[in-house]
Amino acid sequence: MSSDKPQWPEALKSFVGRCFQEADDSNRLNVESALKELISKHYKQGDIWTTDWNAIGMEALAPFLDQEQQKVVIPLDKKRKAANNELGKPKDEKSTDNDKLDKRRKRFEAEFQNFQRKNVRSKNDDQNQLGPIIGKSTQLEKRYLRLTSAPDPNTVRPLPILKRTLELLKSKWKSEKNYAYICDQFKSMRQDLTVQHIQNEFTVQVYEIHARIALEKADVGEYNQCQSQLMNLYNLGIPGKTNEFLAYRILYNLYTKNTSELNTILATLTEEEKQHEAVQHALQVREALASTDYYTFFQLYLITPNMGGYLLDLFIERERVNALSIMCKAYRPSLDTTFVANMLAFEDMDEFKTFISSCNVVYDAKQPDHILMRDSMDSVERRKKKFSVVDIKGQI
């Protein structure tokens, strides 16, 4: 769900307030649902801001009100009702009728901010009560569209179709390497799986493949989404490459320096998991970083299994600067650039040159391929300061 709150015009808010003032306890729920429908309709039409809410009266709600059918209850409402019930008589006697209405209106205006979010949820409760959708679409490829209401079964692909889609996407990725397209397609596949409540090995497969592709393209946000979903699925007992992704989790937490998460992982690691090659590698990386044993760290970097290397790439520069700063403090008088490049696991000397120049090191006048360690210390320390904060999405 988008984190920015939807903005609603003041007139709309007062309209809503008015509706509630008119409503009484018996049809308050109805009014609420009817309001949501009305507003959704206008939202889809795109004229929330252009409609003159002041002019619209309660009659606009009429087509949406349905006295017979029990509309679904919004969870928050239930709690409010329960609270009201437990309030008992004495509290009611204290406040006047106007007071009550005022409070109710104010409450709703505050909750209006959460309106969209709750709306989606209530529709989903509706959906859940009817059961998962069964898709009917036979179209293999589908663009991703964020859902704002219950999906149309005709646009949702059933499992057999999705399986064919996966094969198609796998080959397309190999041949075209068009990430924007692939990511889009995978997201729509994930969506189709979610609305149909399909949670099985195939779902796991889809998420695993998307995660790997996201890593290859250093798309940390997408990788993270897949990783969290995978954890949920694994916890349900669905088989998959759990160890491979456990290793990724460890490396990712090293990137974000999330020591508490690492502590938790260490605490819950099983003997079986520790035997796995990728997990062992990740644990060794963790240990090396914990003691800033940069030598071991860079050795491990060069032999990372699976897609782990891409995760390490995310923070390899930070570690290289750290290592360089330690070397500046410890070594005297100078070090050969080749030695430094090898220590820092640079396989490409051009890459090394770019890196080392960004650190503004000082070279020995008499031996140009030697870096003067003491003189370079300050600039390297300055360079280090740029790596202070890492946020969850992976942006510094």
Next chain:
Amino acid sequence: HHLAFTQHIIRLFSSGVCTGVHLPVLFTACKDLRFMGILLEKENTLKKQSFNYYSEDESMEQENSLHVVARVVNRAFTVCINDRAPLATSRKWGAFYIMGLLFKMYLRLNCIHLTKNVLRAMKVVDLPDITHFPKSHIVMFRYYMGIVNFLNQDYSTADQELDTAFHLCHKTYTRNLELILAFWIPSRILSRHMFPTQKLLSRFPSMAAVYVPLCQHIRSGNLRAFDDCLKKNEALLAKTRTFIALEKIRELCLRNLFRKVWLMCGKSTRIPIECYQMAICHAKQQEVPLLRVETLIANLIYRGYIKGYLSHDRSMSVLSAKDPFPITVPVRM
């Protein structure tokens, strides 16, 4: 239902019907709510995964029942600290207790960063002097502050907080004291390089079992024994989240080992790296490449445990003539 009940109580507080006198009611409500939250969470671990909330945006966090509880209690906290009533009946007296509950939940939920908001709010509000609050509240608060700092790797602050907590806590509450010690001992070792005394440890056998051998090995620079000890207690230490901190303590052990090398070389100022290599290979019972040994020494120099420098070309360590292994060192992470 309990959730609604507690929310109602909070509303009573915020509307001024309940005042400081009624705080125990609030406390019990929140405390029970927390337990409910935990029970529910355990029950729901299977259920919650079955997509009860479907969202096309999968990054939306699934609402853990404990999260919900935490939010409610947070509201209680805001109510407490924002009270402007006279001190005698103020709701501010509830602040620390509620904070303790909140911290407990955040720890369990692994959202330590949320404690920052609580602490920030505390600083802004004018609370009465902490020493006037009931001791149990203060101990709880200091304990959790210690843990938060410890987990944020601010070991010196953690040391201070836990020191206070330990000394304030009544000596009969052994379990609580033990809990405090679990974090205090590593904090103190890391921030001041001070080990717990035999006298202290003898009162707490479970702590003694871990730390007596550990400290012994650190002092004697016995790297192999230290590593063994760490491995043996790995599960226990990981569970209490102190494992990663203890790895840092390993450097102290390493420093002592290298100091022995220096002593054995007759306190020479020029020691070939091979000497260190021999020591480490012996400790680890395996071949350790020279470059790795250099890296280990480089790290100790960087952190100030060794005063000197490395010459890679000559494969030599050049140590300061005076006090190359300084005793007191400001800890640099």
